[in-house]
Amino acid sequence: MNSSSSLPDAKSPLEADSSVLQIFGGHPLRGHVRISGAKNSALVIMAGSLLCSGDCRIRNVPFLADVERMGQVLSALGLRLTRQDDILDINASELTTSKAPYELVTQLRASFFAIGPILARLGIAQMPLPGGCAIGARPVDLHVRGLQAMGAEVQIEHGICNAYVPGGHGRLKGARIYLDTPSVGATETLMMAATLADGESIIENAAREPEVVDLANFCNAMGAKIYGAGTSTITIVGVSKLHSIDYSIIPDRIETGTFLVAGAITRSEFSLSPVCPDHLIPVLAKLRDIGVTIIEEAPDCLRILPADVLRATDIDTLPHPGFPTDMQAPFMALLTLAEGDSIINESVFENRLRHASELNRLGADIRVKGNTAFVRGVPKLSGAPVLGTDLRAAASLVLAGLAAEGITTIQGINHLDRGYDRLDMKLQQLGAKIIRIKETSTDVELLANNGTPLNSTAL
Incomplete structure (x- = not known):
């Protein structure tokens, strides 16, 4: 199993404010991911x-x-x-x-x-x-x-x-x-x-x-x-x-949920630990509603299996023990590829659906009215330049990029680094094709056209 020590040496997350992520979608994930503290x-x-x-x-x-x-x-x-x-x-x-x-x-x-x-x-x-x-x-x-x-x-x-x-x-x-x-x-x-x-x-x-x-x-x-x-x-x-x-500190239930969605959206099989399944009851229930199989291999270890079909479902965010608002954006990314129509009602925060328009840039079919998003599943997503507007919104774009055809470029990942411990590195260890690029004006222009940046470096 991987541990935090098997990751490259951690640089200061505060140094990554001017970086972007470039994701080459369509690659399955496999192996094991270690969940960080909450x-x-x-x-x-x-x-x-x-x-x-x-x-x-x-x-x-x-x-x-x-x-x-x-x-x-x-x-x-x-x-x-x-x-x-x-x-x-x-x-x-x-x-x-x-x-x-x-x-x-x-x-x-x-x-x-x-x-x-x-x-x-x-x-x-x-x-x-x-x-x-x-x-x-x-x-x-x-x-x-x-x-x-x-x-x-x-x-x-x-x-x-x-x-x-x-x-x-x-x-x-x-x-x-x-x-x-x-x-x-x-x-x-x-x-x-x-x-x-x-x-x-x-x-x-x-x-x-x-x-x-x-x-x-x-x-x-x-x-x-x-x-x-x-x-x-x-x-x-x-x-x-x-x-x-x-x-x-306890394991991060939102990081756990995000990686479970990563497995579901890419139709992958891998394990996660340490986790606290009791902290994830609404998230696990919704994933199973959607058609995802999750096995509890040990009291602190889960394994996700590939889903044959992703089914639409409805979500209402609520304070704990309801469905967590922090998982709303990742699930929206997943439901863009589910068969049928889903409704997501955000009842905790009034300005937390801005990622919908960015997911639409990737080919999703989402309509927003007030604090409710109506998601119609599409057969596929396609890579495009997108912008993360907050922490969980940025995570939803990473998840969508993992499943999209072609190249997805995500700006605004300073939000991502606020709340996910080296997410790109952990995904790399699972087999994702994702690199972090020091952003320059030239790079942004090339990335906008899905070109190759001049000074990209994978961390």
Whole structure:
């Protein structure tokens, strides 16, 4: 089986912003792919390390641009970070400032989650409003109202969220908090803040995602008292301090799902591990509806088999345990080649169907009305130049390119590198014909005509 160490040495994902991917479609995939640690766990657990005044060792950390940016945010706050392969050591004993740098936080939404731990540790926090993928409004009002319920004074001025606990470096107070929507970010922010608060906090209508459970397990391993993570009601009993920890992040369920779709769309057979099948129940169910056979070879290993026929199906995205919004775009790519008509309703984010027009450039037949996409299956896709507009949209174009006839060129892969650990390299190991090209104006012109770039290099 392949491991992360069998991949070429990881370069900084932040260096790949000006690259494009070129895919020569129509090649089956085979072998084994190692699934990396969960992006959404890694980012919030890195923020959670702020709660501990000692050392935190985090294992199974993926190589992602977002992870690097979060590391830069923590370094700017005074933390010491060192990395060896997929092991990240963080020391937060010298948390020296309560103010995170604007230029970093505005590039990474997850960095805003650090406001809870900083406020819990220092009694004061200054956090710029966050950035990230442009997939719809994701306001921080739930975070703010929750912190206010715990006794914090919070004001937003000039794009900065200023929060402090009255009375100097006082502690937050336990509170009962109801979330209007089961926001993952708000649940995680408030859960972290409550770990060091005085008294008991209860979060109702909490997010139930596996990454929330992973964060709770991380905090509990440091000495926190969190109960009910994974249900809609989470109870946190505040403690005075947390201790050092050695912790391993769960496998990425969205990366797992993306590779399963890659196998389905290319009619391939290969295995994936480590995985958590319980985190993938709606994804596995939909793949089987479409006609894909998936075998559980071991508790943490799946094998996908080629499908004779891909069938249309309908999808409604929902908060966990419903069908994940992050898998909507990859499944749209798959359904473009299914027999019949499919309907995809995006109910989580209001601006997350922009990949439909790019898939149509590859020969798909998709109509979008509001937050609903109507997908009519076509016999084949054809390579063309396309643009990834967000993380999962870029992934859907890679998947479509793997199945398309001819050459597909994808720009905007800086989005891809935010959330997939060396996706192109892993696909290469499975037999895909995919190369990463340093983008120049000359290359773009040639790629637009499916020509050969002058200075292409496969990583």
